[in-house]
Amino acid sequence: MLYFLLQKEFRQIFRNRTILAVVLVMPLIQLIVLPLAADYEVKNINLCIVDNDRSPEAQRLTQQLTASGYFRLTGYTASYPEALALLEADRADVVLTLPQDFERGLMRDGGQTLSLAVNAINGVKAGLGAAYITTILQTYNNAVRVQWVQPDRFPATPVLKVAPVYWYNPFLNYRVFMVPGVLAVLVTMIGGFLSALNIVQEKEVGTIEQINVSPVRKHYFILGKLLPFWVLGNVVFTLGLLVARVVYGIVPMGSMPLLYGFVTLYLLAILGLGLLISTYCETQQQAMLITFFFMMVFILLGGLFTPLDSMPAWARAVAYCSPVTHLIAVMRMIILKGSTLHDVLPAAGIVAAMALVLNTWAIVHYRKTS
Amino acid sequence: MDAIRVENITRAFGKGQAPAVDGVSFTVGEGELFGLIGPDGAGKTTLFRILITLLLPDAGHASVGGHDVVRDYQKIRSTVGYMPGKFSLYTDLTVEENLHFFASVFNTKVSDHYALIRDLYEQIKPFKDRRAGKLSGGMKQKLALCCALIHRPTALFLDEPTTGVDPVSRKEFWDMLGRLRAEGITILVSTPYMDEAARCDRIALIQQGRILSVDTPAGLRAGYPHPLYAVGGAPMPALLQQLAHHPQAVSSYAFGEWAHAAFTADPGAAALQGYLRDAGLAAASVQPTDATIEDCFMDLMKRN
Numbered sequence: 001m002l003y004f005l006l007q008k009e010f011r012q013i014f015r016n017r018t019i020l021a022v023v024l025v026m027p028l029i030q031l032i033v034l035p036l037a038a039d040y041e042v043k044n045i046n047l048c049i050v051d052n053d054r055s056p057e058a059q060r061l062t063q064q065l066t067a068s069g070y071f072r073l074t075g076y077t078a079s080y081p082e083a084l085a086l087l088e089a090d091r092a093d094v095v096l097t098l099p100q101d102f103e104r105g106l107m108r109d110g111g112q113t114l115s116l117a118v119n120a121i122n123g124v125k126a127g128l129g130a131a132y133i134t135t136i137l138q139t140y141n142n143a144v145r146v147q148w149v150q151p152d153r154f155p156a157t158p159v160l161k162v163a164p165v166y167w168y169n170p171f172l173n174y175r176v177f178m179v180p181g182v183l184a185v186l187v188t189m190i191g192g193f194l195s196a197l198n199i200v201q202e203k204e205v206g207t208i209e210q211i212n213v214s215p216v217r218k219h220y221f222i223l224g225k226l227l228p229f230w231v232l233g234n235v236v237f238t239l240g241l242l243v244a245r246v247v248y249g250i251v252p253m254g255s256m257p258l259l260y261g262f263v264t265l266y267l268l269a270i271l272g273l274g275l276l277i278s279t280y281c282e283t284q285q286q287a288m289l290i291t292f293f294f295m296m297v298f299i300l301l302g303g304l305f306t307p308l309d310s311m312p313a314w315a316r317a318v319a320y321c322s323p324v325t326h327l328i329a330v331m332r333m334i335i336l337k338g339s340t341l342h343d344v345l346p347a348a349g350i351v352a353a354m355a356l357v358l359n360t361w362a363i364v365h366y367r368k369t370s
Numbered sequence: 371m372d373a374i375r376v377e378n379i380t381r382a383f384g385k386g387q388a389p390a391v392d393g394v395s396f397t398v399g400e401g402e403l404f405g406l407i408g409p410d411g412a413g414k415t416t417l418f419r420i421l422i423t424l425l426l427p428d429a430g431h432a433s434v435g436g437h438d439v440v441r442d443y444q445k446i447r448s449t450v451g452y453m454p455g456k457f458s459l460y461t462d463l464t465v466e467e468n469l470h471f472f473a474s475v476f477n478t479k480v481s482d483h484y485a486l487i488r489d490l491y492e493q494i495k496p497f498k499d500r501r502a503g504k505l506s507g508g509m510k511q512k513l514a515l516c517c518a519l520i521h522r523p524t525a526l527f528l529d530e531p532t533t534g535v536d537p538v539s540r541k542e543f544w545d546m547l548g549r550l551r552a553e554g555i556t557i558l559v560s561t562p563y564m565d566e567a568a569r570c571d572r573i574a575l576i577q578q579g580r581i582l583s584v585d586t587p588a589g590l591r592a593g594y595p596h597p598l599y600a601v602g603g604a605p606m607p608a609l610l611q612q613l614a615h616h617p618q619a620v621s622s623y624a625f626g627e628w629a630h631a632a633f634t635a636d637p638g639a640a641a642l643q644g645y646l647r648d649a650g651l652a653a654a655s656v657q658p659t660d661a662t663i664e665d666c667f668m669d670l671m672k673r674n
Contacts, residue, residue: 001474001475001477004471004474004475008460008463008467008471011462011463011467012460012462012463015462016462205458205460205461206454206456206457206458207458207459207460209424209452209454209458210452210454210458210459210472210517211475212424213422213423213424213447213450213452214447214448214472214475214476215444215447215448215475215476215477216475
């Protein structure tokens, strides 16, 4: 019996070009495009310098800023109001003002005050822009000291030099960090969206009633629905791993069986969610909107773009209730860090509990309504 | 034993709503072709859904093939065939795949009962590799009937099978039902078309969730209580107006070119003709006529 249900399901899937495209092309495109685009390193910050000094030293500082590669000099003016106009027109993100006696003050008084105005509409860009400028100014400052201060006089302030070592991602490459996360989201979308939509489609067309008046048992019908999407989820995951290896050279550090084992468990939970949504919806449109809502919350709170630790406690609590959060964390752990079963056991426990609750709820509710 | 037995079935949707099916009772004998005739919204589909175990009744009992629709629903499901009013097969599977799928769902094979559907399936066989969604309306109907028959059900439930089907296909469809009846399959069919009712063994007229009458088509027509005249040959609006003003008028309805007028006492054809002539409708021709099922339905509806 189950064989016939599965045969029918796979026939329908392979005839549906959209589903095939979603399953085969979406992972490729998303994995290739998204990690390249979603780069935390902010480049091309528009810099405007208000140079009231026009001295060689001011020139040297400007050059050092533009040579860093982070900044694009979009304005070089002599008046602050002019620079502010640029800021308002969104043509400058950062305005650095050099005072009139910049060079003289630097040489004679051994110190100078600069002012920095940052356009904070894009918080990340503003924060990073200011940080970059500060770092470059510090380097410049050290160079000036070496040049102007007599060599026999030691720096008055002790300098603490920090040399960071980035474990598991030595070059702090954001792609290495993003790819497992994007892969987790992909598996979620295939499992959640497709399973919910598929069952609701049968409701919409009325075929579910034809099945209901037949001797087919409910659990066979549900299994016949879940298994194909469980297989599809694994296919997408495998494709994604291949892309990660070929395009980004990311080879999972941990054990493959453990990785697949966790994804299997996770798919059970997310398919359960899809099933649950489908039991509450009558049309594909409703199912689509509800699934979309969950996906948005899951993805934004899942720790893909913003670290969980930077969230307020309530948001973190919500995030822990989302299975996606755990998948993203575990994927990063196993793929990048080579974590073992022991390390992922807590997450596995939570996801297993979610799978149990969601599926039980879905089956109980499905029985009740028919 | 009755193939289908319905006793005081009631079902309402939502509190405070008038019940969709209200205390309905009737029985269908084995091998009978039983028609459920009534306008849209009369409760036909609700009744069907209760009988094929998709819906629970609020009150009353019903059994199909001796199995209770609530207690023994599993047994009913393997012995009945159901064809809903809306086309509900897999549009992305081919004709043949649909047939094989529904056969396997009922734990049988297409070849097991092929004789039963041969006549019907031969007509759509040339399109067996076409997707069901790409078939014409009549073809879809035939395929749906094939799928409902593939496990040789003892009782067949057809919910408005001919709604939206062309007259030729409708006739073919009813011919097919006649053959199935000869095979000993009990058939419960609903339709809003009164002309189809004449082809049933017995019919139940249903209106607003209540059964108005259960009888054979001939019995129903014979039981029409009023003298009835067919009047024609004059403009219909004027004719209907004059007939309604007749002192003994019960009702007058347009039936195509003719108006059917019922009276409390027989006015006589000549007298009626004279009445219409006096009213300025000299061209009108009058003749006594037998009641159609539609006349009976209109009359019953009016009295209830």
